[in-house]
Amino acid sequence: MKRESIPILYIRLRRRVQIARGKTIRLGDIAQMIASPEQEQKLKELIIYKPSRSDGNRVLIDMMMIIQKIKDEIPHIQIEHFGEPHALLEIANGPVKARLTLIILVWLLLFIGAGLTIMNFHADVSMLAVHQRIYEMLTGKKENHPLVLQIPYSIGIGVGMMIFFNHIFKKRFNEEPSPLELEMYNYQENVNQYVITEEYHRIHERRESE
Template identity: 50%
Template sequence: MEETLYIRMRHKILVKPNHTVTIGNLAQIISSESLKEKIENMVVYHVNMSDKNIVVIDVMTVIDKIHSTYPAIDIQSIGPTQSIVEIEYRKRKFSLVYFIGVWLLLFIGAALTIMNFHEDVSMREVHQRIYFIITGKHNEKPLLLQIPYSFGLGLGMILFFNHLFKKRINEEPSPLEVEMFNYQQDLDRYVMLKENKESVKKLHDGN
């Protein structure tokens, strides 16, 4: 009786340089225990320094590798058809000067953005007007409104980004996390099409 093997490629795996990538690294497999163990240990690719940062391995490469040893197996592919192998090189040491420079750049940029926005919408005149409506008195510096507004602005940003330093307020993802996730998904799709040698085949005249 022909044995059936179900294979589901992982979206992405992280490896070190010179790592040997097996089918077990690349995919989830459902089959008999004896066959599953043998197939998971089959080597598909060996990472070398010329691969740079990313290698894309297609499910057809994996199926061909399995069939070369077990030609009678019925392979059913489920889910993604490609896996991204991301190579993690040694990370650079933390630079305090670089961190402070980036922090100052972001802090000054954010502060200027907020101040320019308030100037464009005449926020001071708005506060003065609201103060006059509530109290009936004119005040050039309505601190009774400006101080709570300033604290509320900071609190609103904390709630918006759903983080207080490294602490998450609740389990709901922030808009920034959603945008970063969408960006990563688009980037992964681009890499799969760009780096996968099986996705594009060039046909030259005369070949």
């Protein structure tokens, strides 16, 4: 008599997923899977969670919850899990339209702020006096406005900032991330870790109260 083989599911959760508000979360939305074709299609359509208004804009889906849902659907399946033990869902209200007035105001604010910062820095270190002294050392003449040094220096500041941030408008010079991108990534990782910790704490409190 041939022994029936146990079906195996290999699953890996996505770390962060954006879901439209009101959409039912299915396993295929938050995980990558390998299984037999008929079971894989069935599992992709498996309903995992239905977000409500009280959930806010972030929901944590734990692997234990997923395993329970899968076992209820296919009791004898063997689950092999890889990667993160949870998936963080961001509930989006829909695409946000860019407002030209707001973009212009933010651009002006950043432009004026950056300009004042550079000017204050130059005033603190007496950059004009430094240029005047360098010009006098090179030419032997005194000049109140050594433009031959000031103009290349001003251009160099702009070029240096573009190289530093690895961008000129939407064009990248290479695939290396800029310092700003790294800081944004670290900030997002810290936010995600905080949200995950808080969600696990809420899940633990909910289970204790039941």
